[in-house]
Amino acid sequence: MPRLDDVARAAGVSKATASRALSGASGVAASTRERVQRTADELGFRVSGAARRLATGMTRTIGVLTPSVNRWYFGSVLHGIAHAADAHDHDVLLYDLGAFGRGGHEKFERFMTRGEVDGLVTITWSLVGGDLTRLADLGIPVATVGEPTRHTRSFALDDDAAGEQAAEHLVRLGHTDLLHIAAEPEVQPFEASSSDRRERAFERVSARHGLRMRPALTVPTTLEGAHGVVREVIGRADRPTGIVAGTDEVAMAALLAAHQLGIRVPEELSVIGVDDVPAAAAFGLTTIRQDPAQHGEDVVAWIMAALDDPDDEPDRSHTAYSPVLIVRSSTAPPS
Amino acid sequence: MPRLDDVARAAGVSKATASRALSGASGVAASTRERVQRTADELGFRVSGAARRLATGMTRTIGVLTPSVNRWYFGSVLHGIAHAADAHDHDVLLYDLGAFGRGGHEKFERFMTRGEVDGLVTITWSLVGGDLTRLADLGIPVATVGEPTRHTRSFALDDDAAGEQAAEHLVRLGHTDLLHIAAEPEVQPFEASSSDRRERAFERVSARHGLRMRPALTVPTTLEGAHGVVREVIGRADRPTGIVAGTDEVAMAALLAAHQLGIRVPEELSVIGVDDVPAAAAFGLTTIRQDPAQHGEDVVAWIMAALDDPDDEPDRSHTAYSPVLIVRSSTAPPS
DNA sequence: GCTATGGTCGGAACCGGTTCCGATGATTGG
DNA sequence: CCAATCATCGGAACCGGTTCCGACCATAGC
Numbered sequence: 001m002p003r004l005d006d007v008a009r010a011a012g013v014s015k016a017t018a019s020r021a022l023s024g025a026s027g028v029a030a031s032t033r034e035r036v037q038r039t040a041d042e043l044g045f046r047v048s049g050a051a052r053r054l055a056t057g058m059t060r061t062i063g064v065l066t067p068s069v070n071r072w073y074f075g076s077v078l079h080g081i082a083h084a085a086d087a088h089d090h091d092v093l094l095y096d097l098g099a100f101g102r103g104g105h106e107k108f109e110r111f112m113t114r115g116e117v118d119g120l121v122t123i124t125w126s127l128v129g130g131d132l133t134r135l136a137d138l139g140i141p142v143a144t145v146g147e148p149t150r151h152t153r154s155f156a157l158d159d160d161a162a163g164e165q166a167a168e169h170l171v172r173l174g175h176t177d178l179l180h181i182a183a184e185p186e187v188q189p190f191e192a193s194s195s196d197r198r199e200r201a202f203e204r205v206s207a208r209h210g211l212r213m214r215p216a217l218t219v220p221t222t223l224e225g226a227h228g229v230v231r232e233v234i235g236r237a238d239r240p241t242g243i244v245a246g247t248d249e250v251a252m253a254a255l256l257a258a259h260q261l262g263i264r265v266p267e268e269l270s271v272i273g274v275d276d277v278p279a280a281a282a283f284g285l286t287t288i289r290q291d292p293a294q295h296g297e298d299v300v301a302w303i304m305a306a307l308d309d310p311d312d313e314p315d316r317s318h319t320a321y322s323p324v325l326i327v328r329s330s331t332a333p334p335s
Numbered sequence: 336m337p338r339l340d341d342v343a344r345a346a347g348v349s350k351a352t353a354s355r356a357l358s359g360a361s362g363v364a365a366s367t368r369e370r371v372q373r374t375a376d377e378l379g380f381r382v383s384g385a386a387r388r389l390a391t392g393m394t395r396t397i398g399v400l401t402p403s404v405n406r407w408y409f410g411s412v413l414h415g416i417a418h419a420a421d422a423h424d425h426d427v428l429l430y431d432l433g434a435f436g437r438g439g440h441e442k443f444e445r446f447m448t449r450g451e452v453d454g455l456v457t458i459t460w461s462l463v464g465g466d467l468t469r470l471a472d473l474g475i476p477v478a479t480v481g482e483p484t485r486h487t488r489s490f491a492l493d494d495d496a497a498g499e500q501a502a503e504h505l506v507r508l509g510h511t512d513l514l515h516i517a518a519e520p521e522v523q524p525f526e527a528s529s530s531d532r533r534e535r536a537f538e539r540v541s542a543r544h545g546l547r548m549r550p551a552l553t554v555p556t557t558l559e560g561a562h563g564v565v566r567e568v569i570g571r572a573d574r575p576t577g578i579v580a581g582t583d584e585v586a587m588a589a590l591l592a593a594h595q596l597g598i599r600v601p602e603e604l605s606v607i608g609v610d611d612v613p614a615a616a617a618f619g620l621t622t623i624r625q626d627p628a629q630h631g632e633d634v635v636a637w638i639m640a641a642l643d644d645p646d647d648e649p650d651r652s653h654t655a656y657s658p659v660l661i662v663r664s665s666t667a668p669p670s
Numbered sequence: 671g672c673t674a675t676g677g678t679c680g681g682a683a684c685c686g687g688t689t690c691c692g693a694t695g696a697t698t699g700g
Numbered sequence: 701c702c703a704a705t706c707a708t709c710g711g712a713a714c715c716g717g718t719t720c721c722g723a724c725c726a727t728a729g730c
Contacts, residue, residue, distance in 0.1 A: 014709065015688090051688085054383070075405025076405050092428070093396075095421075096413070096418065116383075116385065223613065223614045252614075260619075338717085350717080355718090355719090362679080364679090
């Protein structure tokens with residue numbers, strides 16, 4: 001495995017010049033640069049990332065802290081991050097924290113002592129406030145995606161708007177008796193969670209239009225977890241005419257339950273979700289779309305920009321994405 | 336940020352001894368080791384990963400090449416990998432290749448020139464044979480999960496057994512007219528793919544029991560992609576009494592389609608899948624279970640072992656996991 | 671009492687780049 | 701024609717650990 005020394009010697013220049021030539025730094029004659037480049041290719045030279053790291057202090061790596069990897073939202077964000085990082089020639093180091101409390105926090109501590117990354121993105125729910133501030137003090141760009149937070153730069157769907165749009169859609173169709181089913185995050189979020197915000201937006205719409213008030217219902221986030229509860233609820237005699245679900249998973253659970261109970265959708269029951277997961281189309285689910293992969297790309301773009309800047313003031317602003325209503329066949333006027 | 340030098344000086348020993356004491360190497364008096372350890376803690380010393388890498392040539396990192404991250408199978412494997420890697424105090428570097436051909440191969444090439452990892456796991460379908468052999472020649476432990484391959488060590492569900500079990504289950508229930516719907520991988524696999532193997536296993540069972548022969552059907556892997564095709568097929572007059580789906584996603588697409596067409600399951604149509612994704616329970620889907628997270632943990636365990644061994648002969652054996660039948664309510668005797 | 675042995679520890683040479691600083695030669699302006 | 705300026709390049713000092721090898725001391729064995 002040839003080293004920079006070898007390339008330099010073969011090209012008849014010093015290590016210093018060879019380094020400059022190959023890294024694209026200025027102060028090298030075009031002819032020299034080209035010659036060095038060529039001999040490097042011929043020798044099959046590849047810089048040692050380890051040496052470069054040691055010398056520059058840069059890792060060309062961005063870390064991702066996530067509570068999960070095989071859920072649509074997290075996976076999509078991760079996909080966007082991976083794509084954008086690759087475009088910037090950076091690696092992505094994955095920290096799958098798992099459920100917080102069940103070993104998740106130890107993994108976080110390990111990350112704090114080991115992790116060597118140039119930038120960091122935490123996907124919501126992976127951390128509590130105190131940990132977030134510790135990260136923010138790490139001296140590297142840190143951003144959160146999934147929820148707004150004042151501790152770091154953040155990117156997230158505008159949950160208020162999403163909740164309002166979902167409810168308003170059903171109201172416009174003529175519904176007056178709606179039930180909101182929130183998806184409960186596995187870990188207690190440190191600030192108002194997405195589902196809290198969506199739920200409160202729903203309540204605002206309810207109040208505004210004088211809808212029937214029903215007690216709040218919260219179910220597990222996953223389709224399978226939500227299914228049993230939702231089924232029990234919509235099986236009751238006084239079920240609402242429409243359901244506003246906090247997420248598509250919950251909405252699909254409702255669709256499934258309705259089917260199993262013989263309740264026709266949308267004739268007897270309207271259902272709307274939030275997310276627009278891929279399966280939503282097959283379910284004919286009306287929903288509020290968001291694009292997490294885009295969030296992932298944007299957060300990387302921000303980190304790259306922050307890396308370029310001398311970073312005067314830490315940027316802790318928030319980017320809210322506008323939701324968009326996708327109407328399919330799970331919603332209709334009440335009969 | 337204190338360096339090893341500082342710790343050594345503060346503890347009154349040399350860099351060499353300090354290094355040995357902290358890394359747990361032998362040849363250090365217990366009392367010395369403890370003293371160094373303590374002063375290191377007091378100073379808040381953390382080894383520089385970059386320096387250690389440079390000196391040892393080890394990265395304490397394992398790479399994962401995957402075609403996707405937000406599909407159940409890949410996500411689960413990744414989760415298992417992340418968990419096991421963390422337990423061994425290793426980092427995981429994620430390479431989300433995306434669809435091969437659409438930029439995926441360029442990303443692969445970038446990986447080849449940049450990637451510095453101690454071990455590598457490729458999740459099936461991310462690569463073609465030629466690339467796999469290039470990886471295998473990298474001089475580091477390489478393993479594949481998802482499909483057996485002779486190019487590297489590999490871990491995968493026993494697809495033959497899975498296909499047979501699925502078909503046999505329906506045969507035992509009395510079905511004689513079955514349709515197999517294979518899930519087509521997005522990229523052409525280099526060897527017989529999982530779905531090929533499952534399909535052939537199905538055909539063997541068909542032949543063995545003299546079932547009605549139906550033309551093979553292949554649909555996209557995703558629920559949403561499969562949905563339209565499946566719906567069209569089971570909407571025909573001469574539909575079979577049972578469907579053996581290559582994956583749960585396809586099976587769920589069938590369930591959805593059946594519901595939309597007013598076909599009762601399992602009375603008029605039995606459906607069985609493979610995977611046992613979380614949503615399968617809510618769907619009441621009978622299926623053949625596999626546990627990809629376990630595959631991920633096992634592949635890491637193998638890599639760690641290979642890292643410890645001087646690795647005489649490259650181990651290219653294959654581990655096949657036995658599928659297990661999970662009976663729910665989507666299958667019943669034909670009426 | 672003297673030497674062989676083994677356990678501890680230090681010195682110093684790496685690992686493979688980056689970058690500051692100074693030297694050199696060529697060019698330009700007066 | 702001479703001095704100032706600029707582009708280009710080399711030397712050498714890092715970056716922060718690991719590890720080979722030899723020195724040293726204490727104990728054990730004779």
